[in-house]
Amino acid sequence: MEISKYTDMIIIYVSQYGLKIIAAILIFLIGRWAVKKLTSLSKKLMQKAQIDQTLIEFSESLIYFVLLLVVVLASLNTLGVNTTSFIAVFGAAGLAIGLALQGSLANIGAAVLIIIFRPFKVGDYVEAGGATGVVEDVNLFSTIIAPLDNRTIIVPNSSIIAGNIINYSNKKQRRVDHVFGIGYDDDLKLAKDTLMQVMIDDTRVLSEPAPFVAVSELGDSSVNFVFRAWVNTEDYWDVYFEMLEKVKLTFDEKGISIPYPQMDVHTNKIEG
Template sequence: MDIAKYTDLAVMYISEYGLKVVVSIAIFIIGKMVVKKITALLKIVMHKAKVDNTLVEFLSNLIYFVLLIVVILASLNTLGINTTSFLAVFGAASLAIGLALKDSLSNIGAAVLIIIFRPFEVGDSIEAAGASGKVEEINLFSTVMVTPDNKTTTIPNSKIIDSNITNYSSKPIRRVDLVFCIDYRDDLKLAKDIMMQAIKDDSRVLEEPAPFVAVGELGEKSLNFVFQVWVKTENYSIVRFDMLEKVKLAFDTHGISIPFPNMNIPLIK
């Protein structure tokens, strides 16, 4: 008698929930397959659009996770389970995790902005957040730079986004700005000719934009020349150093002096 009762009960539950369970499992399996297909398709589209690979991986993982949550909720809903409570728990958990990882999430958001707007790329020489160097890596949390003296500097992406960013590699040419000072007693025209000759003798200096040399200031103890030449970005540092040396040696050869500050110390008797 009891066996018949339990058998009837089992048949009733199977008939009532069996189809729902099958449909729920089917929704989950098929949904998961569709989510994978959608994610793979979006990755292909983003790669064709030349979106940065770091951003592609981040967005594809995020999209996959969100869509999979939707599939799971749809599967549970088919079983007749009220998913409202799950959404509430998921929302509360997301809020708690978000607050706990606030700084990390801000770095991820900053990484997305860096990758989308591209103020700099890997290989560029930049100055940002009080540091300067060559960008070696941009990941989701930080930007890694190598300084000119070969030190590795890691800066949180949020710090970079919040600061002024100077990209020294974004343009193909740069201007070398120098100031040369001569004594008031020296020949102004001769000094200018010497600087122009140093420019003409250097093949790395570009003809356009044209070089510029002129008196920029009548200083307290010296005539100060503005010296500007344009070079390819990769030649900037070496040309700057070479010009300082060449002009100084040429001044010495022609007897043009560069004044230096004098300090008068009174003697108390």
């Protein structure tokens, strides 16, 4: 008799709530699938409209979050949950969570500022938030930067906005700067002409602005030259490193020395 009672209760609950639970699960699963499709479609449309990649990545995250929230509310409504009161509870909980997660909200606000003022975009080479590398993604909470050694650095957006941002890709041209020293006994004019010729011989060095070489310092052990060559931004690092090698090899060919710090130690013999 007791078993029959519980069996009847189970049948009543299953018949009353079983279909609702199944419907809620189906709504959530189908809705999540639809959200992914709609998010992907919106991304393709924005790419077709040639919208900035940074804005596309940010909008994609925002659209997905908002649509998924709608799906969750629809699933709860199917279960018979009063979503109006749920939204009120959610708002109160959101306020409490917001106070506890002020840093995360600051990151969201910083993401909005990055999108509005656009100090950089996806694909730019930047120095920001203590990281240096190529910007791979900007989402609601962080910016993903990949250094040249192929690591992944996740930087909170608030850290980026709070500090200096150096964008190395923003300009079409960059200047390669080096300082080269020669010995005081070396031919100053020959060294200066040699440095200038090294730049002129490289087709990647732009003629306008013109290359520049000048004596910058009469140092303790060397005469120092500033060496400045303008190049297209995409050629910067190749030219930067290759110039060091070319100057050293050319100086060696022409017998021009590059001094290095040294110390002369004199000892005095004291006779007792």
